[in-house]
Amino acid sequence: MDVFAALGDPTRREVLRRVAGGPTTATELALQMPISRQAVSKHLSALDEAGLVERTVSGREVRYSLRAEPLSDVVGWVNEVGNAWDQRLAKLKSRLDR
């Protein structure tokens, strides 16, 4: 799953926001959110696959922390799409405002 698809789910984004607050486990997240531990694990797997979280295994516990690097793809998207509309609206304005 790529970073855009991983961010396409509101609950998954909420999981990511909480992980961004500091390393945590699926069990801890399930206590803070109105979803099951299994559901949290599923979202964490998707985030892991997209490279948005890092897993650290210590004993029987798996802790997840944020990996922010892939989010630069999102910044790139915002810049690209923003530039496209800036160009379009400038052309529209020069056409209609003459």
Place this chain on the structure above:
Amino acid sequence: MNQPAPESDQTLPRVERAVELGVPAAVLWQHLVDGELASFWMGGVMTIEPRLNGRVLLHADDAPVVFGTVEELVSGESITWTWRTRDGEPTQVSIVVEPASDGSILRVTEQLIPYEIIHVPTTLG
């Protein structure tokens, strides 16, 4: 767990722009929904069928074709379509045209949307 409708989801990456134009809203609207007029400013040859489920196509020389479908339409006021390139991210474009004291204002929002809700036309005709 309910998935909110895309238009109610304020947290996905999005781009918002607005421009004030010295023409009446009706003229601006025509430049939006008339493919020939839209092609002058959209950055490629624009095909747009201004009706619900109508096709939207943007064919630029230097970029992949973007294709999609009209999802919402209030004639003369607002149009929303979803579109994507073959390999790109699906997005939703919402454009609102409103009257202003000296003409009109165009507001555009483009935002990423989850894959599962985009309706891609089966033919590109």
